[in-house]
Amino acid sequence: MSVFDGLRFRMVSSPIHRLDPRAKFFFVCVMFVIAVLFNQLLPLIVLFLIQMPLVFVAGVQREWIRSLRGALFLAVMIFVINFVFAYLSPGGIQGIEPPVDTLPEYLMLFENSFALTLRFVVLIESFSVFFLTTSPDHLGLALEQSHVPYEFCFAFTTAVRFVPVLAEEAQTIMDAQKARGLELERGNFIKRIRNYIPILIPLIVNAIRRSLELAETMESRAWGATEKRTNLYVLRLKKPDYVLVMMSILMLVLAVYVRLFLPVPPLVVILQI
Amino acid sequence: MIEVKDVSFTYVNGVEALRGVSLTIRDGEFVAIMGQNGAGKTTLVKHFNGLLKPTRGEILVDGVNTRKVSVATLARKVGFVFQNPDHQLFCETVEDEVAFALRNFGFEEKTIKKRVAWALNLLDLTEYRETSPFMLSGGERKRVALASVLAWNPKVVILDEPTIGQDQKQKERLRQFIIQLTAQQKTVIIVTHDVEFVAECNPHVVLMAQGEIVAEGGAKQMLTNPDLVTKASIVPPQITQIFLELADLGLPTDLIDIHEAREALLNFLGVNS
Ligand SMILES: Nc1ncnc2c1ncn2[C@@H]1O[C@H](COP(=O)(O)OP(=O)(O)OP(=O)(O)O)[C@@H](O)[C@H]1O
Ligand SMILES: [Mg+2]
Numbered sequence: 001m002s003v004f005d006g007l008r009f010r011m012v013s014s015p016i017h018r019l020d021p022r023a024k025f026f027f028v029c030v031m032f033v034i035a036v037l038f039n040q041l042l043p044l045i046v047l048f049l050i051q052m053p054l055v056f057v058a059g060v061q062r063e064w065i066r067s068l069r070g071a072l073f074l075a076v077m078i079f080v081i082n083f084v085f086a087y088l089s090p091g092g093i094q095g096i097e098p099p100v101d102t103l104p105e106y107l108m109l110f111e112n113s114f115a116l117t118l119r120f121v122v123l124i125e126s127f128s129v130f131f132l133t134t135s136p137d138h139l140g141l142a143l144e145q146s147h148v149p150y151e152f153c154f155a156f157t158t159a160v161r162f163v164p165v166l167a168e169e170a171q172t173i174m175d176a177q178k179a180r181g182l183e184l185e186r187g188n189f190i191k192r193i194r195n196y197i198p199i200l201i202p203l204i205v206n207a208i209r210r211s212l213e214l215a216e217t218m219e220s221r222a223w224g225a226t227e228k229r230t231n232l233y234v235l236r237l238k239k240p241d242y243v244l245v246m247m248s249i250l251m252l253v254l255a256v257y258v259r260l261f262l263p264v265p266p267l268v269v270i271l272q273i
Numbered sequence: 274m275i276e277v278k279d280v281s282f283t284y285v286n287g288v289e290a291l292r293g294v295s296l297t298i299r300d301g302e303f304v305a306i307m308g309q310n311g312a313g314k315t316t317l318v319k320h321f322n323g324l325l326k327p328t329r330g331e332i333l334v335d336g337v338n339t340r341k342v343s344v345a346t347l348a349r350k351v352g353f354v355f356q357n358p359d360h361q362l363f364c365e366t367v368e369d370e371v372a373f374a375l376r377n378f379g380f381e382e383k384t385i386k387k388r389v390a391w392a393l394n395l396l397d398l399t400e401y402r403e404t405s406p407f408m409l410s411g412g413e414r415k416r417v418a419l420a421s422v423l424a425w426n427p428k429v430v431i432l433d434e435p436t437i438g439q440d441q442k443q444k445e446r447l448r449q450f451i452i453q454l455t456a457q458q459k460t461v462i463i464v465t466h467d468v469e470f471v472a473e474c475n476p477h478v479v480l481m482a483q484g485e486i487v488a489e490g491g492a493k494q495m496l497t498n499p500d501l502v503t504k505a506s507i508v509p510p511q512i513t514q515i516f517l518e519l520a521d522l523g524l525p526t527d528l529i530d531i532h533e534a535r536e537a538l539l540n541f542l543g544v545n546s
Contacts, residue, residue, distance in 0.1 A: 169360070175324045176361040178344045179353040180421060181377030198373070201363035205407060
């Protein structure tokens with residue numbers, strides 16, 4: 001559940017929270033694209049560090065660290081899998097002449113796997129900053145004002161809104177089944193996965209039941225009766241938003257330029273190890 | 274015997290749900306825990322089977338510290354029926370549902386059959402043996418949840434809000450059934466807002482407010498004391514309310530029982546019964 005904790009919005013006011021969700025989303029997308037453009041360690045470290053000030057200005061360090069901790073397991077998996085498979089067939093990795101047998105080659109392999117892991121961490125980092133500083137309501141508003149059909153906006157905001165509810169419910173269900181003698185940590189691997197059935201079924205059934213109820217209550221309150229909806233709050237891009245967008249575009253251009261015309265040497269080479 | 278020794282509990286989000294609670298519940302006792310929403314009732318009873326461990330202080334169940342044993346071990350002795358049955362029902366048939374805990378505790382198939390039949394009969398569910406629990410009504414689902422806990426015959430039975438959604442007949446059955454359990458020297462602990470039900474059952478009442486125990490004592494003493502009921506934000510039973518209104522006439526105000534009330538009125542009117 002800790003991954004969800006990292007995405008749980010808490011209402012506070014900071015310059016980052018006040019930014020327009022569209023500008024922030026653009027920034028996140030740019031981060032995403034740049035992270036995918038590079039698979040060398042150096043630019044990914046830069047990407048990771050660039051976002052740190054945002055976290056501190058927004059004052060969401062605690063939640064942010066929690067979300068990273070939640071992603072730890074996946075990150076380790078990504079590292080191990082990359083390391084093992086690249087070891088088995090290291091073709092294509094800069095500076096390695098298969099087979100991998102010298103120390104520099106091992107270091108290179110390590111750097112490569114670590115870079116790919118860091119790419120995942122950067123993605124998690126930017127999404128978590130986005131969700132931690134953007135209220136679901138603003139997000140829905142932003143979608144609506146980007147001319148996304150209202151049904152989709154509504155479905156989206158509802159889904160986001162129910163994530164913490166589901167997480168809490170999962171905890172209660174776990175407690176209820178433990179009280180009936182269920183031991184999640186018992187048995188071999190297969191048995192352990194099967195242990196989760198008594199938790200997943202009530203969770204899914206309740207989610208479906210709740211969505212049907214939600215639909216009924218909405219219909220009974222005349223949802224969709226007026227074709228053209230108006231909003232009390234209208235989002236407007238302000239100066240800081242333009243600054244963020246401009247900076248994002250600049251970074252993107254720079255990144256594309258570096259990717260196309262400048263070779264990025266591995267850290268191992270730069271540090272002369 | 275359950276001994277609660279100066280227990281405090283704080284949730285991870287910082288909510289201080291219990292503050293220095295001390296309480297002793299003897300074997301065969303029938304206890305009702307009452308108090309406003311958010312008073313900490315559910316939090317307190319979740320400590321009795323080890324689902325929550327105290328932040329400060331300790332809980333002894335038959336002399337065993339709940340910190341030292343697993344929930345599954347404690348659950349064998351302390352059965353807990355959650356407020357919402359939808360948090361635990363997941364099997365294809367009512368029968369399997371009731372057998373779930375028995376299988377977890379490693380009972381033999383022959384015993385399981387006998388216990389399941391017994392529990393279904395006890396809660397008037399035999400006709401639904403082969404039905405899916407999801408097809409039942411809310412009140413029936415609640416009884417399935419109850420049956421699934423009573424089936425393993427725990428020494429202590431905790432019921433969170435057992436009367437919600439039950440019709441008068443089922444409430445009366447529940448009352449009979451609690452009397453039966455206490456007659457077998459089982460401890461029954463209910464968490465409830467249903468003052469009328471408490472007035473009928475006449476248990477030992479524990480009043481809670483803001484994470485503390487405000488007072489405890491006999492149902493009559495607790496429910497007829499205007500100061501205490503205000504503190505715990507509950508409303509006295511209707512009979513008591515009438516007699517409180519009539520206090521000026523010199524009628525007694527400490528009545529919660531219909532028969533006592535009838536006697537008092539007849540006395541007052543000078544009619545011999
Ligand atoms: N899982 C949780 N995480 C954080 N805080 C919680 C959690 N569960 C309960 N609380 C908080 O702890 C306090 C006590 O809650 P609890 O559920 O024990 O109250 P209760 O007396 O059972 O109320 P009710 O009558 O509504 O069932 C409340 O302020 C509640 O908001
Ligand atoms: Mg409760």
